[in-house]
Amino acid sequence: xxxxxxxxxxxxxxxxxxxxxxxxxxxxxxxxxxxxxxxxxxxxxxxxxxxxxxxxxxxxxxxxxxxxxxxxxxxxxxxxxxxxxxxxxxxxxxxxxxxxxxxxxxxxxxxxxxxxxxxxxxxxxxxxxxxxxxxxxxxxxxxxxxxxxxxxxxxxxxxxxxxxxxxxxxxxxxxxxxxxxxxxxxxxxxxxxxxxxxxxxxxxxxxxx
Numbered sequence: 357x358x359x360x361x362x363x364x365x366x367x368x369x370x371x372x373x374x375x376x377x378x379x380x381x382x383x384x385x386x387x388x389x390x391x392x393x394x395x396x397x398x399x400x401x402x403x404x405x406x407x408x409x410x411x412x413x414x415x416x417x418x419x420x421x422x423x424x425x426x427x428x429x430x431x432x433x434x435x436x437x438x439x440x441x442x443x444x445x446x447x448x449x450x451x452x453x454x455x456x457x458x459x460x461x462x463x464x465x466x467x468x469x470x471x472x473x474x475x476x477x478x479x480x481x482x483x484x485x486x487x488x489x490x491x492x493x494x495x496x497x498x499x500x501x502x503x504x505x506x507x508x509x510x511x512x513x514x515x516x517x518x519x520x521x522x523x524x525x526x527x528x529x530x531x532x533x534x535x536x537x538x539x540x541x542x543x544x545x546x547x548x549x550x551x552x553x554x555x556x557x558x559x560x561x562x563x564x565x
Contacts, residue, residue, distance in 0.1 A: 367413060371476060378477055390449050454517070526565075531558055543555065
């Protein structure tokens, strides 16, 4: 199936609406290009988009996970605790959403418009199953999610999520050392509030603990 830019946009709208409808039957929520849900202490998010590759149309799902409390910790660090009072959509696609661990990215072929509902159902069903499987994996293979995050290697730009994990474990010394290391290399971090970089916020937060 080949489509022009306008046709692709229309397919994207149909898929987004269908994903939202199906997600609701699972007890999930949707906002913009995200489908998300809370499962125990975890927050799972699937970012979706439509793309054309080699004359084929695909729904791409990029799924991520973090602890639900990671956003609360980040917002407390950055003097933005009021965000915790708002809808969970802020945790999915807000400007100050905590960093995540990516689980998988998968393309689902959309061979025909009539297949959209089937394709979306397959994508959401796999997202739901992978969420349960991920929790089981952490329970079986790691002490907890914080330890899983801290012990990961070879993942670029994961310094902030490690700091948050350390803070969740109340290991403020390790969180501070990471933040100070980043600051010593002129890296303030990707978040900024009140003219202060997030890594500077982490140092100040840990100094008070």
